[in-house]
Amino acid sequence: MNVTEEAAAAVESRREELTALANDIWERPEPALEETYAAGRIAGVLRDRGFDVTVGAGGLETAIVARYGDEGPVVGTMGEYDALPGMSQRRAANRDPVEQGAPGHGCGHNLFGVGSLGGALAVADLIDDGLAGSVVYVGTPAEEKGGGKTYLVRAGIFDGLDAVVSWHPGWYNAPTKGACLAVNGYEVTFEGVSSHAAAAPEAGRSALDGLQLFHTGVEYMREHVPDPVRIHYVVTEGGDAPNVVPPEATGEILVRAPDRDLVESVSERVLDAAEGAALMADVDVDVTQTTGLHGVQPNETLGDAIRETMADLGPFEVDDAETAAGLRDSLGDVESALAELPSDAREKAREADYFTDPIDATDAGETGSYSTDSGEVSQVVPLGRFTAATWPVGTPAHSWQAVAASGTTGVDGACYASKVIGATLGRLIADDDLRAAATAEFESRREGPYEPPMPEDADLYDLLDVERRPVEEA
Ligand SMILES: [Zn+2]
Structure with a gap:
């Protein structure tokens, strides 16, 4: 036939x-x-x-x-x-x-x-x-x-x-x-304490601070990762009103590279940065992996x-x-x-x-x-x-x-x-x-x-x- x-x-x-x-x-x-x-x-x-x-x-x-x-x-x-x-x-x-x-x-x-x-x-x-x-x-x-x-x-x-x-x-x-590129994706949620941002800021701990410090850490990291690595993120929740210290802030981040090993090693550093940011802002952080692909x-x-x-x-x-x-x-x-x-x-x-x-x-x-x-x-x-x-x-x-x-x-x-x-x-x-x-x-x-x-x-x-x-x- x-x-x-x-x-x-x-x-x-x-x-x-x-x-x-x-x-x-x-x-x-x-x-x-x-x-x-x-x-x-x-x-x-x-x-x-x-x-x-x-x-x-x-x-x-x-x-x-x-x-x-x-x-x-x-x-x-x-x-x-x-x-x-x-x-x-x-x-x-x-x-x-x-x-x-x-x-x-x-x-x-x-x-x-x-x-x-x-x-x-x-x-x-x-x-x-x-x-x-x-x-x-x-x-x-x-x-x-x-x-x-x-x-x-x-x-x-x-x-x-x-x-x-x-x-x-x-x-x-x-x-x-x-x-094509392998990828890991994470949802990263920071949890702090809300308070009146003008009347009692010292009583609050800003989850948004944690998220922004995390992203700042990632930006500094960018210089020190191998060339083909791609990192991109968005803020999906950053608080409701400026006069409330945000108790919760969430972002999504993707780490891409040609092979899984590189994705894994850079991801580990990215998640360390989230931990460090939480420490700096005196808030908690919770990470969920949302995507993983070869x-x-x-x-x-x-x-x-x-x-x-x-x-x-x-x-x-x-x-x-x-x-x-x-x-x-x-x-x-x-x-x-x-x-x-x-x-x-x-x-x-x-x-x-x-x-x-x-x-x-x-x-x-x-x-x-x-x-x-x-x-x-x-x-x-x-x-x-x-x-x-x-x-x-x-x-x-x-x-x-x-x-x-x-x-x-x-x-x-x-x-x-x-x-x-x-x-x-x-x-x-x-x-x-x-x-x-x-x-x-x-x-x-x-x-x-x-x-x-x-x-x-x-x-x-x-x-x-x-x-x-x-x-x-x-
Ligand atoms: Zn398609």
């Missing part, structure tokens, strides 16, 4: 169903851990197709683990489906929220979840046609906040998989070959396999040219985004509303200045990643244009992603040498056994202050 052609045909046979589902999830945007509708719909489709489905995996109600096939190599893909708070936007080429302040799919995760679903369904078809292997769809909640995959990896969800191919919406088609361990073997699949598939057309042009126009000058591309691709992309020619990875050998919970997965299984052109040229993630495109023209890119995933996973099942090469690269890059970056008792529902709600399958 020609795996790529068959996978592409399998996706085409479901184009309408996938499009309707992606649009439906777009219309009901749900933030991190609240993705009960999306998870229910996706799980329902998998169950109807004969997958063995578990909803609520790894302690996360909206996680899905669905498996098809019971022999041979086991390959997998991941789908995200959480939306972003405050990003509500209509299907329009101007900024126009459906509901002010409501969530919206600014990162295209409605496409992400459904695009990966289309890939897994295509592999199931290949298995029915005689391909000896198994496929797993892992629905991974809470990517935008909390790093849900940390909890799924910790629970062993990815154990036993030979390889995973995943993707993210973007505005060009290319494998992702680079690494950087992505690249797998160039899988990146190359994805690139070959893309070359076989070629570019694709976007159906709704008018919407594409309107959204592209609304972006205006996108030169700084275009700088990411090699010069020949840049010329072509500059003239287009959508740029769908497959290109080589733009980040090979580099460490991107971002973090993703896909990093966790890459520590326990060979992970291939790519970007697919779901958005007009130059569209930044988390923009209203990304929301609008994710509910309109974006489905064409999502179906393309389904084909790339289906075909690449099919080839991985069929090709023992390719699988072995991906595993060998994974082992050679590995620094040691996986160590969960979050404390054992960390509970994501508590951390995000979200009520635990079970999924009802549709």
Whole structure:
């Protein structure tokens, strides 16, 4: 069988169903851990197709683990489906929220979840046609906040998989070959004693003093950390009125670096600074770790396999040219985004509303200045990643244009992603040498056994202050 052609045909046979589902999830945007509708719909489709489905995996109600096939190599893909708070936007080429302040799919995760679903369904078809292997769809909640995959990896969800191919919406088609930054996040709360700030200041102890001294300490520390370290913070609570000595003050802080060891050692110093600040202000301090992620361990073997699949598939057309042009126009000058591309691709992309020619990875050998919970997965299984052109040229993630495109023209890119995933996973099942090469690269890059970056008792529902709600399958 020609795996790529068959996978592409399998996706085409479901184009309408996938499009309707992606649009439906777009219309009901749900933030991190609240993705009960999306998870229910996706799980329902998998169950109807004969997958063995578990909803609520790894302690996360909206996680899905669905498996098809019971022999041979086991390959997998991941789908995200959480939306972003405050990003509500209509299907329009101007900024126009459906509901002010409501969530919206600014990162295209409605496409992400459904695009990966289309890939897994295509592999199931290949298995029915005689391909000896198994496929797993892992629905991974809470990517935008909390790093849900940390909890799924910790629970062993990815154990036993030979390889995973995943993707993210973007505005060009290319494998992702680079690494990115590991991160720790903390909520730091200072507790003091309130008093009248004019009449009895000596009776008070300012929690805000503690927080400000902490941040001052961090600023001095900045000079004495290795170059790639990034530290950033915000104040989330700093008191209510200037005539009251603030009894409580809270901040959130992130520490990023290319490897976990550096993140851990700098984090330790940052938390020492919080202790020192509390001592100076004569207040108490309480620290909760909110985030812990590894950087992505690249797998160039899988990146190359994805690139070959893309070359076989070629570019694709976007159906709704008018919407594409309107959204592209609304972006205006996108030169700084275009700088990411090699010069020949840049010329072509500059003239287009959508740029769908497959290109080589733009980040090979580099460490991107971002973090993703896909990093966790890459520590326990060979992970291939790519970007697919779901958005007009130059569209930044988390923009209203990304929301609008994710509910309109974006489905064409999502179906393309389904084909790339289906075909690449099919080839991985069929090709023992390719699988072995991906595993060998994974082992050679590995620094040691996986160590969960979050404390054992960390509970994501508590951390995000979200009520635990079970999924009802549709
Ligand atoms: Zn995203």
